[in-house]
Amino acid sequence: xxxxxxxxxxxxxxxxxxxxxxxxxxxxxxxxxxxxxxxxxxxxxxxxxxxxxxxxxxxxxxxxxxxxxxxxxxxxxxxxxxxxxxxxxxxxxxxxxxxxxxxxxxxxxxxxxxxxxxxxxxxxxxxxxxxxxxxxxxxxxxxxxxxxxxxxxxxxxxxxxxxxxxxxxxxxxxxxxxxxxxxxxxxxxxxxxxxxxxxxxxxxxxxxxxxxxxxxxxxxxxxxxxxxxxxxxxxxxxxxxxxxxxxxxxxxxxxxxxxxxxxxxxxxxxxxxxxxxxxxxxxxxxxxxxxxxxxxxxxxxxxxxxxxxxxxxxxxxxxxxxxxxxxxxxxxxxxx
Numbered sequence: 001x002x003x004x005x006x007x008x009x010x011x012x013x014x015x016x017x018x019x020x021x022x023x024x025x026x027x028x029x030x031x032x033x034x035x036x037x038x039x040x041x042x043x044x045x046x047x048x049x050x051x052x053x054x055x056x057x058x059x060x061x062x063x064x065x066x067x068x069x070x071x072x073x074x075x076x077x078x079x080x081x082x083x084x085x086x087x088x089x090x091x092x093x094x095x096x097x098x099x100x101x102x103x104x105x106x107x108x109x110x111x112x113x114x115x116x117x118x119x120x121x122x123x124x125x126x127x128x129x130x131x132x133x134x135x136x137x138x139x140x141x142x143x144x145x146x147x148x149x150x151x152x153x154x155x156x157x158x159x160x161x162x163x164x165x166x167x168x169x170x171x172x173x174x175x176x177x178x179x180x181x182x183x184x185x186x187x188x189x190x191x192x193x194x195x196x197x198x199x200x201x202x203x204x205x206x207x208x209x210x211x212x213x214x215x216x217x218x219x220x221x222x223x224x225x226x227x228x229x230x231x232x233x234x235x236x237x238x239x240x241x242x243x244x245x246x247x248x249x250x251x252x253x254x255x256x257x258x259x260x261x262x263x264x265x266x267x268x269x270x271x272x273x274x275x276x277x278x279x280x281x282x283x284x285x286x287x288x289x290x291x292x293x294x295x296x297x298x299x300x301x302x303x304x305x306x307x308x309x310x311x312x313x314x315x316x317x318x319x320x321x322x323x324x325x326x327x328x329x330x331x332x333x334x335x336x
Contacts (some may be wrong), residue, residue, distance in 0.1 A: 008130070009040070009129055009130040009131055010128060010129045010130050012037075012041055012044055012085065012086045012129070013044070013084070013085020013086050013104075014043075014044060014045065014085060015044070015045045015047070015083065015084045015085055016037070016041075016044055016045070016046050016047070016084060016085065016086045016087070016088060017047050017048070017049065017080065017081055017083075017084040017086070017087045017088075018030075018034060018037075018046055018047070018048040018049070018065075018087075018088050018090055019048075019049045019077070019087065019088070019089045019090060019091070019094050019097065019098055020048060020049065020050050020051070020055075020058075020059075020090050020091055020094065021050070021051060021055060021090075021091035021093065021094055022050075022051035022052050022055055022072065022094075023055055023264060024054065024055050024057070024058055024245065024264025024265070024267070024268075025263065025264040025266075025267045025288065026055075026091050026093075026117070027050060027055045027056075027058040027059065027091075028058055028118075028140055028142070028264065028267040028268065028271065029091075029116075029117045029118040029121055029267070029291075030090040030091065030118075030121055031058070031059075031062070031064075031118075031140050031141040031142070031271075032118055032121070032122045032137055032138060032139060032140060032141065033090060033118075033121045033122045033124070033125045034046065034048070034062070034064045034065065034090075034141065035064050035137070035139075035141045036122060036125055036126065036131070036133070036137050037064070037088075037125055037129070038064040039137075040129060040131045041129075045066045046064060046065055046066060047065065047066050047067040047068070047069065047084070048065045048067075048068055048069065049069045049070070049071060049077060049080070050068065050069070050070050051070075051071070051072040051094065051097065052070065052072060053070055054219075055264075056068060056070045057145065057244050057245035057246065058142065058245050059143070059145075060143060060145020060244070060245065060246050061142075061143025061144040061145030061246055062141060062142070062143040062145075063143060064141065072097060073097075074096070074097050074098075074099065074100050075100070077097055077098060077100070077101075078098075078100035078101055081098075081101045081105075084104075085104060086104045086105075086106070087101050087104060087105045087106070088105075088106045088107075088125065088128070089105070089106070089107035089108060090108055090121055090125075091108060091121070092107065092108050092109060092110045092111060095107050106128050108120070108121055108124045109124070111287070113284060113286070113287060114284070114286050114287070115286070115287070116286065116287060116288070116289070116291050116292075117287055117288055118138075118140070118291045119138065119291075122137060122138065138291070138292045139271075139292070140267065140270060140271035140291065141271070142245065142246065142249045142268065142271045142272075143246065144246055144250075145244070145245070145246035151250060151251060151253075151254050152239055152242065152243050152247050152248075152250065152251045153215065153237060153239070153251065153254060156237050158213075158237075161211050162211055162212075162213050163209065163211045163212045163213065163256045163257075163321065164213055164214075164215055164237075164254065164255050164256050164257075165202075165205065165212060165213070165214050165215070165255065165256060165257045165258070165259060165317070166214075166215045166216070166217060166251065166252065166255045166257070166258045166259070166269070166274075167198060167202070167214060167215075167216055167217075167258075167259045167260060168216070168217050168218060168258075168260040168261075168263055168265040168266070169195060169198055169216055169218055169222065169225040169226070169229060169260075170192075170218045170219070170221075170222040170225055170263070190281050190282045190283065190304075190305070191261050191262045191263065191280075191281065191283055191305065192261060192305060193261045193279050193305045193308060194305070194306065195225055195228055195229065197308070197310050198229060199228075199229055199232045199233060200310040201259070201310040201313050201314060201317075202214050202229070202232075202233040203232070203233060204310060204311065204314045205314055205317060205318070206233070206234075206235075208314065208318060209318075209321075213235045213236070213237065214229075214233055214235070214236045214237070215236075215237045215239060215251070215255065216229055216230070216236060216237070216238055216239065216240060217239050217240060217243055217248060217251070217265060218240040218241065219240070219241060220240070220241030222240055222241075223240050223241055225240070226238045226240035239251070245268060248265060248268045249268050249271060249272055252268065252269050252272035252273075252274040253272055253273070253274065255274050255326075256274075256275070256321060256325075256326045257274065257275045257276070257277065257317060257320055257321055258274050258275070258276050258277070259276075259277045259279070259313070259317060260278065260279065261278070261279045261280070261281075261305065262278065262279070262280055262283045262285075262288055262289075266278055266290070267288075267290075267291070269290075270290040270291055270297070273296075274296075275296040275297075275320040275321070275323075275324045276290050276296065276297045276298070276320075277297075277298050277299075277300070277313065277316055277317055277320060278290055278297070278298070278299045278300070279300050279305065279308055279313065280299055280300065280301045280302070281301075281302060281303065281304045281305035281306075281307070281308070282303070282304065284301075285299040285301055295323075296320060296323070296324045298316045298319075298320060300312065300313060300316060
């Protein structure tokens with residue numbers, strides 16, 4: 001088989017080691033490229049290194065990956081790489097970890113603005129291997145790595161007419177450092193929308209439609225945000241600290257709408273097909289917004305997160321709920 005320029009596609013060998021990132025979102029950006037590689041090299045074994053435990057959840061149940069390793073130690077990765085014919089570093093900031101590998105190493109270059117990060121990784125592996133991209137290749141892949149087939153809200157008291165909106169209140173920093181970061185440095189974090197704005201948004205939406213209920217997610221370090229939200233918004237279903245990435249993916253399929261700032265869970269939602277409303281300050285949705293952008297996605301972009309008005313978000317949320325209604329099947333959630 002020849003490429004479009006008449007050359008033979010690159011021979012990757014029998015075993016390839018892929019190196020991803022340390023953040024959930026950046027690892028999700030790698031999944032279209034991994035699927036692309038497996039599609040064109042179905043007989044090649046693709047093993048993968050994620051740099052920490054939490055972000056590795058992105059690859060649980062991913063059928064394109066044979067073995068998942070978790071380490072951020074350069075010497076361990078250098079030793080591991082000796083067992084592979086090719087090593088491909090899929091995230092440019094992981095290049096330090098692979099710098100000890102002396103042969104058959106390919107690395108994604110630094111990302112540029114104006115092109116989605118997932119597309120840049122995908123374009124790199126297409127150019128490196130010599131295979132042509134199609135629009136079908138532009139899709140995230142999240143596997144079923146959960147130990148249960150039931151929804152994370154299977155035991156919640158949910159009615160047929162309830163409209164469920166999931167919101168993720170935190171960010172990568174609050175997920176790791178919790179309230180200490182939030183109260184000391186929240187004004188310095190460019191991606192974080194104020195918790196009071198989320199509360200105001202929720203209560204405005206409930207006033208607009210009393211059938212609306214909120215499901216909130218986050219890590220256990222973000223429990224303080226959940227308590228504050230739950231206290232101010234009646235009927236909240238609090239799942240903070242109770243979901244893995246595969247479980248979040250499953251949860252999104254039971255939601256009518258997802259709303260959050262630019263964070264890893266926004267990309268989980270983007271993979272699921274749920275109507276999605278993303279809030280962006282200085283970060284560019286062209287780089288890290290919903291992927292690929294669909295009719296049921298809206299990105300609100302302002303110079304700062306503080307400049308995003310809850311009333312504007314309410315209008316966008318109600319428009320998505322009207323344009324993309326969902327009929328809830330209680331059997332998928334459990335009987336009540």
